[in-house]
Every structure is written in structure tokens, then in C-alpha cells.
Amino acid sequence: MIDLGWAPPVGGDVVVAPAGCEWDAVRASTAVASAAFQILDGTENCAAIVDARAGWVYWLLPPGERGGFAHWERLGQYVTLLTAGSGTHYVGVPPSHRPAGPGLHWRITGEWSGRYLAQPYYLGAVLTSAVCLAHGPGALPGQCAWCERELDPAYAVTVHGRRAAGDAEPQPLSVHPACARAARLRASSQEPRA
Structure with missing residues (x-):
């Protein structure tokens, strides 16, 4: 605590x-x-x-x-x-x-x-x-849909994956290259991310 x-x-x-x-x-x-x-x-x-x-x-x-x-x-x-x-x-x-x-x-x-x-x-x-x-809404840099850390658009990759438990189908996600594999694995396992 x-x-x-x-x-x-x-x-x-x-x-x-x-x-x-x-x-x-x-x-x-x-x-x-x-x-x-x-x-x-x-x-x-x-x-x-x-x-x-x-x-x-x-x-x-x-x-x-x-x-x-x-x-x-x-x-x-x-x-x-x-x-x-x-x-x-x-x-x-x-x-x-x-x-x-x-x-x-x-x-x-x-x-x-x-x-x-x-x-x-x-x-x-x-x-x-x-x-x-x-x-203004554009004041902050984007964030990785997987790890939620800052994401430079020049280095972002798009994968199909599940970000939230409520996502029924994999969806396009902008992520860090290092997060892409984990997002793809989660999408192929049919198990939504908790």
C-alpha cells in the first residue's frame, strides 16, 4: 500500500x-x-x-x-x-x-x-x-495499443489483435515492433487480453 x-x-x-x-x-x-x-x-x-x-x-x-x-x-x-x-x-x-x-x-x-x-x-x-x-487533443504523442507507452508514428507497425477483453474480433492496432508479436499471438489464441 x-x-x-x-x-x-x-x-x-x-x-x-x-x-x-x-x-x-x-x-x-x-x-x-x-x-x-x-x-x-x-x-x-x-x-x-x-x-x-x-x-x-x-x-x-x-x-x-x-x-x-x-x-x-x-x-x-x-x-x-x-x-x-x-x-x-x-x-x-x-x-x-x-x-x-x-x-x-x-x-x-x-x-x-x-x-x-x-x-x-x-x-x-x-x-x-x-x-x-x-x-488541445493533439498535444500528446500517440501510444502503443498493446503496452500503452509512447509510440512514435514513424516506428509504429499495424497488426490485427485484441486490445481489450470485450473485443470480439481482432482489430487493427498500432503498436511498437517489439509488441507486435505479443499482439498477434493474443489474436491467434482467440483469448482476449485481460
């Missing part, structure tokens, strides 16, 4: 902390965040850090849990994942008592859950929709 129990400092001022230690962070523009808040409010009531001066909003995730959402790479042009790795990324974290600006503050909704950490998979799915709302 994912631990969502982290909380920011209670008093004092903004603390600059490295991503990847106590939490990972997701950074998005205020345009994407505004669209995300329309979806998140009332469903995933976790807090977000707003940096109005820089035009960024940050959501904090449990450290190392970003793998729960496989599509972060598709969002890369609009959303930045800040984790432990080759370079250290620092995020300004406001104290818990600062729910409004000026300056760094927490965005907390009226139905706030009391959580400062977001659920990675849910947030990732919401940000995917938010990018499309903010920048």
Missing part, C-alpha cells in the same frame, strides 16, 4: 527540500494545473504547491511510487517528474499554515482530505486529460 502520510513543516517559512527523499514531485504549468484542478476538485482532494511567480504548480508523490503510472513519458513536454536521480531537484515547500499567497502556498480545496501527497496513478491520469484540455 502507498504511504500518503507525509506532512510539511508546521511553522516557520518555506523550506527548500530535495525531490526523491521524502517525496517525489510533479511540476506543471498553471494552465495545465488549472485544467487538472477542474477534474481533481471533489475527487482527489490532496494539496498542491502553487508558485504563482514562476507559473508552476507542484504535486508531491510518495517517493519511488511514480511507476504506478506508466505514462509520465508521454506528458514530458508539459509535465516534469522530479525524483532522485542523476541531478538533484529542489522544491520550495511552504509551511502547512499557508493556504494562500502571496508567495509559495498550498492549494487546498474545501473538501480537502488532509493529504499532502497525491496518488500517482490517479494524478497521472488526470494530468493526461488536463494537458489535452489546456493544449
